[in-house]
Amino acid sequence: MSPPRDPQRRSTILAAARQVIAEHGTGRVTHRRVAAKANVPLGSTTYYFKDLDQLVTAALDDALSHYTDTIRHWREELLTSDDLPSTLTRLTVEYLSDRATAITEFELCVAAAREPELRPLAKAWNSELYQALTQHASPTTSRAAIDLINGAMLAALWEDDGELDQRYLTDALTAVGL
Amino acid sequence: MSPPRDPQRRSTILAAARQVIAEHGTGRVTHRRVAAKANVPLGSTTYYFKDLDQLVTAALDDALSHYTDTIRHWREELLTSDDLPSTLTRLTVEYLSDRATAITEFELCVAAAREPELRPLAKAWNSELYQALTQHASPTTSRAAIDLINGAMLAALWEDDGELDQRYLTDALTAVGL
Amino acid sequence: MSPPRDPQRRSTILAAARQVIAEHGTGRVTHRRVAAKANVPLGSTTYYFKDLDQLVTAALDDALSHYTDTIRHWREELLTSDDLPSTLTRLTVEYLSDRATAITEFELCVAAAREPELRPLAKAWNSELYQALTQHASPTTSRAAIDLINGAMLAALWEDDGELDQRYLTDALTAVGL
Amino acid sequence: MSPPRDPQRRSTILAAARQVIAEHGTGRVTHRRVAAKANVPLGSTTYYFKDLDQLVTAALDDALSHYTDTIRHWREELLTSDDLPSTLTRLTVEYLSDRATAITEFELCVAAAREPELRPLAKAWNSELYQALTQHASPTTSRAAIDLINGAMLAALWEDDGELDQRYLTDALTAVGL
DNA sequence: GATGAATGAGACTTCATTCAT
DNA sequence: GATGAATGAAGTCTCATTCAT
Numbered sequence: 001m002s003p004p005r006d007p008q009r010r011s012t013i014l015a016a017a018r019q020v021i022a023e024h025g026t027g028r029v030t031h032r033r034v035a036a037k038a039n040v041p042l043g044s045t046t047y048y049f050k051d052l053d054q055l056v057t058a059a060l061d062d063a064l065s066h067y068t069d070t071i072r073h074w075r076e077e078l079l080t081s082d083d084l085p086s087t088l089t090r091l092t093v094e095y096l097s098d099r100a101t102a103i104t105e106f107e108l109c110v111a112a113a114r115e116p117e118l119r120p121l122a123k124a125w126n127s128e129l130y131q132a133l134t135q136h137a138s139p140t141t142s143r144a145a146i147d148l149i150n151g152a153m154l155a156a157l158w159e160d161d162g163e164l165d166q167r168y169l170t171d172a173l174t175a176v177g178l
Numbered sequence: 179m180s181p182p183r184d185p186q187r188r189s190t191i192l193a194a195a196r197q198v199i200a201e202h203g204t205g206r207v208t209h210r211r212v213a214a215k216a217n218v219p220l221g222s223t224t225y226y227f228k229d230l231d232q233l234v235t236a237a238l239d240d241a242l243s244h245y246t247d248t249i250r251h252w253r254e255e256l257l258t259s260d261d262l263p264s265t266l267t268r269l270t271v272e273y274l275s276d277r278a279t280a281i282t283e284f285e286l287c288v289a290a291a292r293e294p295e296l297r298p299l300a301k302a303w304n305s306e307l308y309q310a311l312t313q314h315a316s317p318t319t320s321r322a323a324i325d326l327i328n329g330a331m332l333a334a335l336w337e338d339d340g341e342l343d344q345r346y347l348t349d350a351l352t353a354v355g356l
Numbered sequence: 357m358s359p360p361r362d363p364q365r366r367s368t369i370l371a372a373a374r375q376v377i378a379e380h381g382t383g384r385v386t387h388r389r390v391a392a393k394a395n396v397p398l399g400s401t402t403y404y405f406k407d408l409d410q411l412v413t414a415a416l417d418d419a420l421s422h423y424t425d426t427i428r429h430w431r432e433e434l435l436t437s438d439d440l441p442s443t444l445t446r447l448t449v450e451y452l453s454d455r456a457t458a459i460t461e462f463e464l465c466v467a468a469a470r471e472p473e474l475r476p477l478a479k480a481w482n483s484e485l486y487q488a489l490t491q492h493a494s495p496t497t498s499r500a501a502i503d504l505i506n507g508a509m510l511a512a513l514w515e516d517d518g519e520l521d522q523r524y525l526t527d528a529l530t531a532v533g534l
Numbered sequence: 535m536s537p538p539r540d541p542q543r544r545s546t547i548l549a550a551a552r553q554v555i556a557e558h559g560t561g562r563v564t565h566r567r568v569a570a571k572a573n574v575p576l577g578s579t580t581y582y583f584k585d586l587d588q589l590v591t592a593a594l595d596d597a598l599s600h601y602t603d604t605i606r607h608w609r610e611e612l613l614t615s616d617d618l619p620s621t622l623t624r625l626t627v628e629y630l631s632d633r634a635t636a637i638t639e640f641e642l643c644v645a646a647a648r649e650p651e652l653r654p655l656a657k658a659w660n661s662e663l664y665q666a667l668t669q670h671a672s673p674t675t676s677r678a679a680i681d682l683i684n685g686a687m688l689a690a691l692w693e694d695d696g697e698l699d700q701r702y703l704t705d706a707l708t709a710v711g712l
Numbered sequence: 713g714a715t716g717a718a719t720g721a722g723a724c725t726t727c728a729t730t731c732a733t
Numbered sequence: 734g735a736t737g738a739a740t741g742a743a744g745t746c747t748c749a750t751t752c753a754t
Contacts, residue, residue, distance in 0.1 A: 157290075229745075400740075459644070462643070464641070
């Protein structure tokens with residue numbers, strides 16, 4: 001009776017919302033900013049999402065599903081790698097090239113510390129990489145690797161050139177047992 | 179010629195701002211929220227700080243100076259420790275007991291990824307612990323330890339009970355060479 | 357797709373803004389005053405006009421278009437006049453009966469001296485009458501007539517009874533060659 | 535018992551206020567702007583003047599007394615002139631070189647149209663020049679000359695280069711019988 | 713006398729949300 | 734279904750004014 005809403009437009013809005021989150025942070029997302037970025041009518045941002053919170057949450061969720069695709073790719077690369085630390089470092093550098101996505105990840109991590117509703121999402125995010133790594137390393141090593149990768153990414157995002165310290169990351173991943 | 183009538187006023191506001199950051203995130207800090215939390219007139223928040231950005235930045239800066247005090251304490255503990263991983267884990271758990279401060283730290287980290295003006299502050303924050311650790315370990319180990327501690331803290335903040343996985347952290351710190 | 361629910365709303369606001377300008381001057385126009393005078397919600401004034409400057413400029417522009425109508429009427433009167441000075445004086449007296457419009461004209465003139473963006477508007481205002489007069493007189497006489505009319509109007513606005521010195525104006529217009 | 539307030543500082547404030555009026559208009563004068571421009575403590579602007587209105591009025595009054603000095607100079611020049619239109623035009627051009635004062639004059643003129651309290655001031659302003667001119671011309675010619683001068687000045691203030699149309703003014707002054 | 717600390721009022725503006733179309 | 738018109742609430746900020754010093 002109610003035909004499905006245009007899924008194309010919905011994801012256009014979500015993509016725009018992800019960008020706004022990366023640029024301004026979750027706390028500064030507004031319907032207007034998202035509509036402008038998505039180039040859609042203002043009304044459609046409230047039409048597709050009950051309220052702003054839902055929109056932000058949906059955007060973070062959308063980011064997670066993109067991330068899942070990324071990790072699928074990582075899995076394949078790791079399977080054929082004969083030097084896990086180097087491969088992981090390379091993949092991290094590639095991932096960082098999309099600065100917006102990387103920042104969004106951290107936005108989610110911190111927002112989840114404040115808001116319980118976001119925690120499952122943040123945990124799922126972490127879990128993606130964790131599952132990929134535990135196929136090659138112990139739980140402790142896997143968790144440590146995730147922390148090291150995140151730490152290195154954050155430091156890279158603080159640099160104007162966005163360059164990640166590959167030497168450090170490779171060494172640290174090795175040290176941690178990978 | 180006119181001394182401040184309440185010399186505490188400025189730091190009262192900053193403390194309130196730090197709380198608001200922890201509760202709502204840097205992007206949701208408002209004059210009203212800060213004034214209400216600090217129990218001062220709304221006008222005070224704009225009188226003491228030129229604009230909201232300055233207020234937020236000052237609050238983060240204030241948090242950093244508190245953090246510096248904490249690290250001073252850590253230094254002393256580390257000097258007399260005969261088991262660095264355990265000691266660091268214990269100190270981290272203690273630190274986490276002030277949830278607001280811990281969240282503020284991560285808020286700063288992510289905000290700095292977006293806003294270049296905050297980067298010096300974020301780097302200084304990281305630098306505090308780094309300097310303490312390099313007195314006991316190599317640069318790579320020290321950086322890795324920081325990343326591991328941050329990762330463990332974030333995970334703890336995602337738990338409703340706020341419990342940090344001490345076993346993991348101690349093991350990981352050991353693995354990384356501490 | 358959504359037509360305005362009240363097509364008059366915009367011009368209601370502009371009319372109110374013109375009144376506020378006349379009563380308080382361009383520098384004292386506020387959204388609140390305009391909204392109250394127009395009897396519309398405060399939000400309307402910002403919805404229809406991007407900011408206060410735009411509102412004031414639009415109001416002055418609106419006043420200009422009313423003025424254009426007035427001058428059209430003057431043109432017709434002048435065409436059939438056999439005594440231009442007397443006719444112009446009479447028309448000026450009539451014009452002055454709408455005190456608000458007259459004051460708005462001078463507000464525009466002075467504001468244009470300060471703000472370059474308003475100068476085209478002020479020049480257009482002057483141009484209206486100039487074009488009407490040059491059909492009957494030399495450029496110098498036409499400009500002089502405008503200055504004399506303005507001078508006489510200003511003096512009238514300084515009188516509590518608002519009476520214009522018709523004798524002076526007629527004589528001066530004659531002297532200047534009309 | 536109450537020693538006279540520092541007259542130097544008072545006039546410093548007034549001079550600053552005149553500048554602020556010229557730059558922003560009477561409606562946008564604030565204590566802070568004046569204090570900053572005058573380089574005096576904020577408190578002194580309220581100390582020397584009961585409230586903002588008084589300050590603005592006093593500033594306009596101060597401008598008038600400067601204007602009186604100017605007209606004294608004009609009187610002397612006119613006495614020895616053998617070509618009144620040319621001389622007046624030259625003096626007008628000189629006067630215009632202080633753009634701030636010229637604008638302030640018009641601010642006063644328009645403000646007086648709105649506010650009865652300012653009318654005596656505006657009339658006095660006009661009267662200064664009128665008295666100087668009636669020593670050389672009829673009342674009608676004198677008033678007309680004032681209107682022409684004002685009109686030419688306003689037009690000059692609307693030009694980016696601030697150039698007055700000297701040819702027009704001289705011709706018009708001649709036409710009007712000077 | 714003179715100053716600047718302090719604040720409540722109110723200015724501008726943005727925006728989530730509702731709703732008529 | 735889909736949109737943008739509309740607005741009340743709330744946000745940022747400025748400021749006249751008061752007053753302790």
